[in-house]
Amino acid sequence: DVKVTQSSRYLVKRTGEKVFLECVQDMDHENMFWYRQDPGLGLRLIYFSYDVKMKEKGDIPEGYSVSREKKERFSLILESASTNQTSMYLCASSLSGYNPRETQYFGPGTRLLVL
Amino acid sequence: AQSVTQPDIHITVSEGASLELRCNYSYGATPYLFWYVQSPGQGLQLLLKYFSGDTLVQGIKGFEAEFKRSQSSFNLRKPSVHWSDAAEYFCAVVPAGGGNKLTFGTGTQLKVEL
Numbered sequence: 001d002v003k004v005t006q007s008s009r010y011l012v013k014r015t016g017e018k019v020f021l022e023c024v025q026d027m028d029h030e031n032m033f034w035y036r037q038d039p040g041l042g043l044r045l046i047y048f049s050y051d052v053k054m055k056e057k058g059d060i061p062e063g064y065s066v067s068r069e070k071k072e073r074f075s076l077i078l079e080s081a082s083t084n085q086t087s088m089y090l091c092a093s094s095l096s097g098y099n100p101r102e103t104q105y106f107g108p109g110t111r112l113l114v115l
Numbered sequence: 116a117q118s119v120t121q122p123d124i125h126i127t128v129s130e131g132a133s134l135e136l137r138c139n140y141s142y143g144a145t146p147y148l149f150w151y152v153q154s155p156g157q158g159l160q161l162l163l164k165y166f167s168g169d170t171l172v173q174g175i176k177g178f179e180a181e182f183k184r185s186q187s188s189f190n191l192r193k194p195s196v197h198w199s200d201a202a203e204y205f206c207a208v209v210p211a212g213g214g215n216k217l218t219f220g221t222g223t224q225l226k227v228e229l
Contacts, residue, residue: 031215042205042219090158098214100147101166106158
């Protein structure tokens, strides 16, 4: 079974703090994704990566950056957290390439509260 | 504009009753279609997906979905709902030429009455 783990289930941070959300997958997947989930808005793609050291912007990248130094790990960075970044963050991975048929496997999510 | 719509925010059904969750899309070419489920406190799990061929697809947990090109719809169904089906359900698409990037609907929260 594919396992996608996220470093924290719950996180409380203060406005202006730098925040790191970590995601690790154990199935040698090439693709990794970060989404945020908000009530009434569904999931929205923040950033994704199809390979190590590669990243592409999703639909809502503003205020976020990412890092992928190793194939299994994809980090989401909030350079200066703001209250409007309070949300649920979900990481996902899929096998490889640009194949639209690949299933994405999701982690359990990190619920972030920015005070 | 390209979009995927789930018209029902909340649905309540009695245990044992049938279920249909609606999903409509607006894309020039038929996208790849998915249904995911999110149980409370969990990540998302794929229920089923449609790419081409037979328009009725079977998924896990007794769910099925029917693709209707004329209605730009991909509705999720289950003949008899169990209390454990209470969850949030998301329809998602990958547009033709969209790589592996999912675009999600806003979700439908299912409540099951015992």
